[in-house]
Structure formats: C-alpha cells, structure tokens
Amino acid sequence: MTTALPQDSVSPPDELRTTPLHALHRELGGRLVPFAGYEMPVQYPAGILKEHLHTRAQAGLFDVSHMGQVRLSGPDVRAALERLVPGDLQALGERRVRYTLLLNEQGGIRDDLMVTNGGDHLFLVINAGCKRDDIAHLRAALPSSISVEPLEDLALLALQGPAAALVLGRHIPGIAALRFMTVTDAVIGGIAVAVTRSGYTGEDGFEISVAADHAEAIARLLLAEPEVAPIGLGARDSLRLEAGLCLYGHDIDETTTPVEAGLTWTISARRRAAGGFPGDALIQRQWAEGPERVRVGLRPVGRAPARDGTEIQDPAGQRVGIVTSGGFGPTVNGPVAMGYVAAAQATPDTALTLIVRGKPLAATVAKLPFVPARFFRGGTL
Amino acid sequence: MKKYTKDHEWLRVDGDVAVVGITDFAQQQLGDVVFVEVPEAGRVLEAGKEAAVVESVKAASEVFAPVSGVVIEGNAALSDDPALVNRDPEGEGWFFTVRLSAPAELDGLMDEAGYQSFVEAQH
Numbered sequence: 001m002t003t004a005l006p007q008d009s010v011s012p013p014d015e016l017r018t019t020p021l022h023a024l025h026r027e028l029g030g031r032l033v034p035f036a037g038y039e040m041p042v043q044y045p046a047g048i049l050k051e052h053l054h055t056r057a058q059a060g061l062f063d064v065s066h067m068g069q070v071r072l073s074g075p076d077v078r079a080a081l082e083r084l085v086p087g088d089l090q091a092l093g094e095r096r097v098r099y100t101l102l103l104n105e106q107g108g109i110r111d112d113l114m115v116t117n118g119g120d121h122l123f124l125v126i127n128a129g130c131k132r133d134d135i136a137h138l139r140a141a142l143p144s145s146i147s148v149e150p151l152e153d154l155a156l157l158a159l160q161g162p163a164a165a166l167v168l169g170r171h172i173p174g175i176a177a178l179r180f181m182t183v184t185d186a187v188i189g190g191i192a193v194a195v196t197r198s199g200y201t202g203e204d205g206f207e208i209s210v211a212a213d214h215a216e217a218i219a220r221l222l223l224a225e226p227e228v229a230p231i232g233l234g235a236r237d238s239l240r241l242e243a244g245l246c247l248y249g250h251d252i253d254e255t256t257t258p259v260e261a262g263l264t265w266t267i268s269a270r271r272r273a274a275g276g277f278p279g280d281a282l283i284q285r286q287w288a289e290g291p292e293r294v295r296v297g298l299r300p301v302g303r304a305p306a307r308d309g310t311e312i313q314d315p316a317g318q319r320v321g322i323v324t325s326g327g328f329g330p331t332v333n334g335p336v337a338m339g340y341v342a343a344a345q346a347t348p349d350t351a352l353t354l355i356v357r358g359k360p361l362a363a364t365v366a367k368l369p370f371v372p373a374r375f376f377r378g379g380t381l
Numbered sequence: 382m383k384k385y386t387k388d389h390e391w392l393r394v395d396g397d398v399a400v401v402g403i404t405d406f407a408q409q410q411l412g413d414v415v416f417v418e419v420p421e422a423g424r425v426l427e428a429g430k431e432a433a434v435v436e437s438v439k440a441a442s443e444v445f446a447p448v449s450g451v452v453i454e455g456n457a458a459l460s461d462d463p464a465l466v467n468r469d470p471e472g473e474g475w476f477f478t479v480r481l482s483a484p485a486e487l488d489g490l491m492d493e494a495g496y497q498s499f500v501e502a503q504h
C-alpha cells in the first residue's frame with residue numbers, strides 16, 4: 001500500500017486550528033485530518049459511503065465551523081459590496097440569502113460565498129481556506145466607512161437531508177415553513193441561534209450559526225434525534241459533487257470566470273447589463289460571445305473513478321480539458337466527476353476519454369447535477 | 382506461512398506461490414473501497430513497484446508488489462464487489478496470486494506478531 005493512508009492523530013499539530021466541536025468529533029470516533037488549516041473529521045466510524053447515503057435518506061449533521069463568518073456594516077453596505085461581487089445585493093430583501101462570488105480584475109473567482117441581508121448589516125459565510133485573503137481584500141477594497149468584522153466566536157452547523165425540517169421542527173416550532181435561502185432568529189434548547197434554510201448537499205436543510213460555547217450543546221441535541229447522524233467532510237464532498245456544486249480551489253479559482261464555471265445564474269439582468277464589478281467588461285464579453293471552455297459533468301464508463309487533475313481528451317486523442325473534482329458517487333452508485341472542457345465538447349452525451357494512470361478511460365459529458373436537487377420550494381416564513 | 386509488509390500488505394505463502402492482499406488495518410484506514418484494479422495473469426511484478434490500485438470513496442492508492450514474481454491470477458470477484466476488501470480483507474478480498482521469482486525476499490518481511498507491533502508502534 002502507498003504511504004497515502006490518512007493517519008489518525010493523537011493531538012493536532014500546533015499549526016492546525018480546531019472548531020468548538022473538536023472534542024465531540026473525538027468522542028464520536030471521527031477520523032481527524034488537516035483541512036484548510038483546521039483539524040476536521042473526514043469521517044466517523046460509519047464511513048463516507050454510509051454517511052453520504054444517510055444524509056440523502058434521513059438527516060446528517062455537519063460541523064462547518066471552519067468556514068468564515070463575517071459581518072459587514074456601514075452606510076450603503078450592499079452597494080459597497082456590489083463593487084466586489086456580481087450578485088444583485090440591491091434586490092436582496094431583508095433576511096434573504098444569496099450565493100455570490102468575490103471576483104478579481106480578470107473576472108476570476110477569489111472565493112464563493114453566501115451573503116445574508118441582515119437589515120442594517122450584511123452577514124457573509126466564506127471558505128475556510130480563503131478566510132485570511134478574503135478579509136484582507138474586503139478591508140482593502142471596501143470604503144473605510146464599511147466595518148469588516150470576522151466573527152471568530154461563532155460556530156456553524158449544517159443539518160441536511162429530507163428529515164432535517166422534521167427534526168429541527170421538534171426544537172424550533174414552525175421552522176419547517178422557513179423559505180429556501182432565508183434566515184431567521186430562533187432559540188434551540190434555550191440557546192439563541194440564526195437558522196438559514198440552505199446547505200451544500202443538494203438536499204433540503206438548514207445552517208445554524210451559534211455562539212461557539214453553545215455549539216456542542218446544539219450538536220448533542222440534534223444528534224440525539226433518531227434521524228440524525230454525524231457526517232464528515234468526506235461525505236460532504238461526495239454529496240456536493242453529486243449535487244454539481246463547486247468546491248473552491250478545485251472547480252473554481254482565480255483563473256476561472258463565472259461564465260466558464262456555469263455560474264452566470266448568480267448574476268441578475270441588471271448587474272449583467274450595468275456591470276460595476278471586478279472583471280465586468282471581460283465577463284460581459286465572454287458571456288455574449290461564449291467562453292472557450294466550460295465546466296461540465298462527466299460520467300466515466302465502468303467503475304473506476306477519475307480524480308482531480310485527470311487529463312480529458314477527445315476521441316482523436318487531443319487534450320480538451322481537465323477534471324477538477326472526481327470520485328465515487330454513492331447515490332449514483334458509480335464514478336462521477338466535473339471538469340473543464342473546450343466549449344465544442346460540452347454538449348451532454350459527448351464521448352470523451354479520461355487518462356487515468358496513463359490509460360484511456362471512456363467517459364461521457366453528463367448534465368449537472370448528477371442527483372436532482374431537493375431544495376425546499378414552499379414556505380411562508 | 383503468512384508475511385506482512387510495512388505497506389500493509391499480507392502474503393499467504395505456499396511453496397513458491399503467494400496470495401497477496403491488503404491488511405485489515407489498511408482497509409480500515411482506506412474506508413469504503415469502491416474500485417479495485419488487479420494485475421492480469423502473466424504480468425511480471427517487481428518488489429516495491431505498483432501491482433494494483435485500490436480506490437476508496439475519498440482517494441486512490443497504489444498497492445505495491447511485496448515480492449517479485451509472475452502473476453498467476455487476479456481476483457476477478459473484486460471488480461464486481463470491491464467492498465469484499467472491507468468485508469473480508471485477509472480472506473475473500475485477496476488481490477492476486479503470484480509465483481515467486483526471488484523467494485529470499487520473504488526474509489525481509491514481517492511475521493504476524495511483528496506486523497502487529499509495527500502497527501501499534503505507529504499509532
């Protein structure tokens with residue numbers, strides 16, 4: 001066997017940070033690995049396969065406290081942040097949440113993030129690995145009248161899966177009526193929390209922001225529910241891949257634009273026409289003319305997974321792209337991948353070749369997502 | 382005679398033939414195995430070089446040949462049911478059989494007690 005076996009560590013190396021649930025992960029038998037500067041559970045004893053399927057069948061609890069939570073406040077804060085992202089924040093109603101992108105001047109993606117309109121402020125959730133750069137960028141690029149406040153004393157839990165609303169409803173009456181991409185203040189077991197109907201698994205579910213010193217109590221309360229199992233980062237990755245969602249640093253980065261990444265749905269007609277975000281001219285032109293390469297889904301034929309970095313060729317053996325995320329999809333029950341290919345090769349069912357360990361592996365372009373999204377589409381709250 | 386490597390492979394040796402697989406410790410570390418590629422009959426293996434591939438949900442790992450020799454048979458059952466490696470790693474989940482070309486290589490491998498203390502010392 002290779003040396004690539006993940007090792008269980010007894011105590012985290014000094015440079016790794018931990019979340020408020022670290023002791024609980026240990027207690028639950030989580031296998032702790034370094035991820036984005038944190039020591040995080042990649043899986044629990046059930047294993048990635050069972051954790052993945054459990055989330056799609058019932059409900060999974062994820063610790064995503066490594067992600068950055070940031071409060072922006074000051075005059076015209078929505079207009080100010082619109083200078084850095086292509087999302088339509090002027091049209092974002094109070095308590096509504098939007099997925100958007102921090103862009104660079106070349107239209108590349110610095111980070112993907114969630115923005116919540118908190119009325120007198122904006123609340124951002126950013127990627128763990130981008131936290132430091134994002135905060136420096138926000139401070140440098142926003143007017144000095146806007147305060148950028150990293151909320152280091154908050155934890156973030158995600159409860160995802162078809163039973164999530166039922167389970168959370170036992171603790172927060174009426175929460176099942178919360179609309180998709182909306183936040184509400186609530187109380188669980190006497191603890192104040194902010195609950196958003198959102199997630200990154202393709203399932204219905206919630207994200208719960210809570211003071212760090214109460215996070216473990218909330219987690220224990222939810223894990224005590226019969227439908228809920230703890231889920232590690234391994235299944236979080238396979239769930240988001242099946243859902244066709246981008247992983248920052250893999251499927252999107254500073255060199256990919258929203259047009260290439262298939263994320264133009266995050267840009268409203270007003271913002272497309274008016275611009276006013278980094279790289280706007282380039283993105284508008286690319287959107288109008290069509291990009292040279294685009295992100296697609298890929299289905300390898302057979303059982304062998306194709307991983308990040310796998311070369312993609314056309315049937316003539318010409319290199320046409322590269323895999324950016326790939327693995328085994330437990331719900332699909334087969335290998336799934338995403339990657340960038342030349343626009344001419346991007347039509348679903350196009351036959352392509354993946355070069356896995358030096359050998360050609362047949363694959364076809366597939367529609368994303370691999371597993372249909374089951375977001376909650378009703379609600380009154 | 383059963384032998385073990387520091388790369389977490391086991392060999393069950395009978396004369397000049399060995400059955401090779403990965404240890405229970407290795408399968409636990411890998412997690413759910415979803416794909417296995419075993420060598421074809423007749424392939425010449427060199428000790429320490431890649432012999433097979435095992436993929437879990439999360440990652441791909443190479444399995445190195447613990448000894449030099451010629452492959453007699455790859456375990457065809459693993460292509461239909463790779464999870465055999467998790468369920469019965471040191472039995473039905475074997476990877477391949479090999480005819481040893483340098484049996485003296487076995488002397489450098491660990492016995493069961495040696496492997497157990499090797500694993501314990503690491504963790």
